[in-house]
Amino acid sequence: MKTGVIGLGAMGIGMAMNLYKTNHLQSFWNRSPDRAQNLADQTGLVAAGSPAEVAEQCELIIICVSRDTDLLEVVNAMLSGVRKNSVVIDTSTVSSDTAKQVAALLKTVGADFLDSPVSGGVEGAKNGTMAMMIGGDEAVLESVRPVLETIGGNIVYMGPTGSGQATKAVNQIMAAGINQAVTEALAFGQSMNLNMDKVVDVVGSGAAANWFLDHRGKTMLQNKFDTGFKVALHHKDLMICRDMAEKNSGTILPTVEMTLSNYQKLMDDGHGEEDISALFRIKKGMHEK
Numbered sequence: 001m002k003t004g005v006i007g008l009g010a011m012g013i014g015m016a017m018n019l020y021k022t023n024h025l026q027s028f029w030n031r032s033p034d035r036a037q038n039l040a041d042q043t044g045l046v047a048a049g050s051p052a053e054v055a056e057q058c059e060l061i062i063i064c065v066s067r068d069t070d071l072l073e074v075v076n077a078m079l080s081g082v083r084k085n086s087v088v089i090d091t092s093t094v095s096s097d098t099a100k101q102v103a104a105l106l107k108t109v110g111a112d113f114l115d116s117p118v119s120g121g122v123e124g125a126k127n128g129t130m131a132m133m134i135g136g137d138e139a140v141l142e143s144v145r146p147v148l149e150t151i152g153g154n155i156v157y158m159g160p161t162g163s164g165q166a167t168k169a170v171n172q173i174m175a176a177g178i179n180q181a182v183t184e185a186l187a188f189g190q191s192m193n194l195n196m197d198k199v200v201d202v203v204g205s206g207a208a209a210n211w212f213l214d215h216r217g218k219t220m221l222q223n224k225f226d227t228g229f230k231v232a233l234h235h236k237d238l239m240i241c242r243d244m245a246e247k248n249s250g251t252i253l254p255t256v257e258m259t260l261s262n263y264q265k266l267m268d269d270g271h272g273e274e275d276i277s278a279l280f281r282i283k284k285g286m287h288e289k
Contacts, residue, residue, distance in 0.1 A: 001147050002026035004058035006051050006074055008035040010227065011091070011118065012064035014125030015151045019062075020045070022150040027057040052081030059083065060144055062151075063090045067236060068098040075102050084110035087144050091118045091132070093172065093237050095244060096162030099135065103161045112140045115161060117168035118152065121228050123215065129153035133171070135163035169244055172237040176259040178212050179279050186221060187283035196221050216277040225274035225281075232272035235263040 001024060005016040008030040019025040020043050029048040030036040036047035048054045055061055055078040065071050071094050082088070088106055090099065090113070099115035106113045113136060120130035132152040134141055141148075141157055148155050158167045185208075189199045200217040203209070216228070238256050245251040262282055263272075271278045 001060050001144065002058045003060045003062065003147055004028060004048070004054035005062050005064065006030075006054055006078070007064035007070075007092075008039060009064065009066070010122045011125040013039065014122065014127075015062060015064065015091070017042075017126075018128045018151050019147070024147050024150060027054045029054050050081075051075075051078035054078065055081035055083065055086070059086050060147060061086065061088045063088065063092060065092045066233060067092075068094040068240075071098060071102060075105055079105065079109055082106065082109045082111045085112070087112045087114065087140055089114045089116045089144070089148075091116050093117045093168050093233075093240070094165060095240050096135075096165045096169075099162045099165045103136070112137060113161065114141060114144075115164040116148075117164055117171075119168070119171050120153075121215070123228070124153075125151070132156065133158050133164045133167035135159055135161050135165065135167075166244070169237075169241045172234065173241050173253060173256055175212070175234070175276075176238060177255045178210055179276050180255065180259060180262075182210070182213050182217065183220065183277065183280040183283040186217060187280060187287055190221065190284065191287035212277075216275065220277040220280040223280075225271070225278040227273065228275040228277075230273055231263050231266050231276050231278055234276050235260060235267065235272075238263070 003019050003024040004027040005012055006029050008016060016025060016028055016039060027048045028036060028039060029051055040047045051074050063074055065074060071090060071092055088111055103113040115135040116132050118130040118132050124130040128151050130152045131154040134157050138157050158164050190196055204213050238260050241256055245253050262279055266278055
């Protein structure tokens with residue numbers, strides 16, 4: 001299946017390379033041309049000149065951008081080139097309402113849409129092991145599943161359009177809580193003058209084990225916050241979660257509110273482009289005399 005990728009950031013480039021390795025990648029486009037050219041140099045393929053050009057060449061288009069406005073902009077730009085009966089999959093994290101709006105836009109040109117936010121970090125995108133939570137028509141999902149299996153390790157149908165994004169909101173709230181717990185606990189352990197490498201190893205083998213501790217615990221203790229998932233992007237996602245909760249039931253999400261406040265401070269201090277484990281900066285500061 002001729003597949004195109006629009007958006008070659010930290011996640012998109014990993015997906016594109018896995019599609020290339022399995023002979024699915026046909027075309028790609030990125031807002032900043034240098035990233036597209038880098039992929040062209042690695043693969044020998046020619047970067048498309050526009051989103052519409054990607055759509056013209058492909059039966060399946062995978063989009064990976066940062067925000068709701070970016071997604072709407074890309075979809076509107078590609079509409080003129082979209083083939084009838086093609087499938088568009090959005091792996092970005094946006095609101096359920098935006099997913100429904102995009103589905104309606106694509107329906108006007110006879111294309112199907114799946115909202116398919118992903119989880120697993122840059123590592124998951126690179127290794128093709130991401131979790132994919134998918135909303136839309138289940139029959140459409142099954143038609144493209146063989147391609148998705150080259151980029152995702154756990155592909156789960158969640159329900160009608162918007163269900164994928166609602167599931168991702170659950171994921172992002174949980175990720176916020178885990179970040180709060182791990183950074184706070186490790187900052188406490190450090191203040192107790194423990195051997196923190198041993199702490200991470202032993203705690204990570206018991207009931208408190210989790211992906212974040214395993215992949216970020218030791219690096220945060222070294223004050224290394226190289227980008228895996230940016231603070232600014234998780235802040236954006238949690239704003240979506242807050243909005244969805246308010247619209248659905250008027251619920252306040254305490255963990256989300258605390259994390260939004262913490263992330264805002266990190267962004268104000270110039271750390272918005274760092275990995276979310278940079279929350280350790282704040283937790284560590286609470287123990288400094």
